[in-house]
Amino acid sequence: MKKTILVFALLILALLLLFQFSKYAVISGDLNSEVVIAIIAIVFFFIGIYLNKKSLQKRSSVLNEIDxxxxxxxxxxxxxxxxxxxxxxxxxxxxxxxxxxxxxxxxxxxxxxxxxxxxxxxxxxxxxxxxxxxxx
CATH class of the missing domain: 1.10.10.10 (Winged helix-like DNA-binding domain superfamily/Winged helix DNA-binding domain)
Structure with missing residues (x-):
């Protein structure tokens, strides 16, 4: 349980840092807002793939044999x-x-x-x- 909380806390922290970086990059004019949105979408995509693989591994290990x-x-x-x-x-x-x-x-x-x-x-x-x- 503690590991799950830690993983989600780090995930939220990473996303907040990504949002802050993107905000400063757009304000300074280094990046277009479309590029920032694309980067955030790609990050969420890979996070989704990772979480899906983790949940599938847990689901297969939870299945028990019929007694x-x-x-x-x-x-x-x-x-x-x-x-x-x-x-x-x-x-x-x-x-x-x-x-x-x-x-x-x-x-x-x-x-x-x-x-x-x-x-x-x-x-x-x-x-x-x-x-x-x-x-x-």
């Missing part, structure tokens, strides 16, 4: 797991049923079983629990 042992421990069947994946995709019971080629009432049964196995009251709560225990 198949936990799925077995909770006694979640393959079909119930498929329904849980459908819920995580934001599908309705009817859409999950069409995707898995089963009736909507079967999906409701699977959802009910998932809620009881995950000790959840709602689908959203079940998703949060599943994410916390790394099964989706």
């Amino acid at each position: 198949h042992k936990k799925i077995k421990d909770l006694d979640i069947s393959k079909r119930e797991y498929d329904v849980l994946i459908g819920i995580s995709e934001g599908l309705s019971n009817k859409e999950i049923g069409e995707k898995l080629f089963v009736s909507e009432s079967t999906i409701k049964t699977h959802v009910s079983n998932l809620l009881s196995k995950l000790n959840a009251k709602r689908r959203t709560q079940a998703l949060q629990i599943a994410k916390d225990i790394n099964i989706i």
Whole structure:
């Protein structure tokens, strides 16, 4: 956390110095305002690329493997797991049923079983629990 604050503080300081330099350069007549704007745009472009690469590295390291042992421990069947994946995709019971080629009432049964196995009251709560225990 301290490193992030330090990096952003240095970034802000560098940008302020760049703005001050550009202001004095324009006032003294050494540079046109278009050149200053182009330099600032290029600096922001490279900062954006750098921050994007840093965030992508963190995102790939944050992704965890699915804990198949936990799925077995909770006694979640393959079909119930498929329904849980459908819920995580934001599908309705009817859409999950069409995707898995089963009736909507079967999906409701699977959802009910998932809620009881995950000790959840709602689908959203079940998703949060599943994410916390790394099964989706």
